Each structure stands twice: as C-alpha cells, then as structure tokens.
Amino acid sequence: xxxxxxxxxxxxxxxxxxxxxxxxxxxxxxxxxxxxxxxxxxxxxxxxxxxxxxxxxxxxxxxxxxxxxxxxxxxxxxxxxxxxxxxxxxx
Numbered sequence: 174x175x176x177x178x179x180x181x182x183x184x185x186x187x188x189x190x191x192x193x194x195x196x197x198x199x200x201x202x203x204x205x206x207x208x209x210x211x212x213x214x215x216x217x218x219x220x221x222x223x224x225x226x227x228x229x230x231x232x233x234x235x236x237x238x239x240x241x242x243x244x245x246x247x248x249x250x251x252x253x254x255x256x257x258x259x260x261x262x263x264x
Contacts, residue, residue, distance in 0.1 A: 186243030193236025200228030 203225035210217045 184243055185246040186239040186241070189239025189242060190236045191239075193232045193234070193239055195232070196228050196235060197232025200226060200230070200232055204229060 203222060207218055207222045207226050209215075
C-alpha cells in the first residue's frame with residue numbers, strides 16, 4: 174500500500190471548509206436580499222433577515238477552523254514522517 178495521499182481523497186478539515194463556504198454563501202445571499210430594499214426604496218425585510226446575514230461570519234469561522242484543522246494534520250504527518258526518516262537514518 175502506498176504512503177502517498179491520493180488526489181481525490183478528503184483530508185481532515187475539507188468537510189469544514191466546504192460547509193463553511195456553503196454557510197458563507199447563504200449569508201452573502203441573505204445580506205444582498207437584506208440590503209436591496211435600501212437601494213430600491215421598498216419596505217425593509219423583517220428582522221430575522223438581518224440575523225441570517227450573520228451567517229457570513231459563521232461560515233467564515235467554520236471554514237477557518239477547517240483550514241486550521243487541515244494545517245494541524247499536515248504538521249502531524251510531517252512530524253511523523255520526520256520521525257520515521259530519523260529512525261531509518263540511524264540504522
């Protein structure tokens with residue numbers, strides 16, 4: 174079996190990054206919908222739409238957590254590979 178990571182395999186944190194991107198996009202659409210009446214001169218949307226706009230920040234935080242998790246996994250892999258190569262060079 175190969176030690177190499179396959180190109181299509183999911184790394185730790187990939188799911189969080191994807192979920193964060195989706196939540197961010199939903200928040201961005203809600204923000205556009207919430208701000209549109211200000212420019213169009215129509216009646217503003219209900220208050221809960223402003224709450225949905227906050228999903229942009231939540232999505233950004235979730236995606237950031239995924240990036241940090243992915244970086245931590247990469248550091249662990251590099252540290253493990255360094256320990257294995259160090260053991261091989263001692264033999």
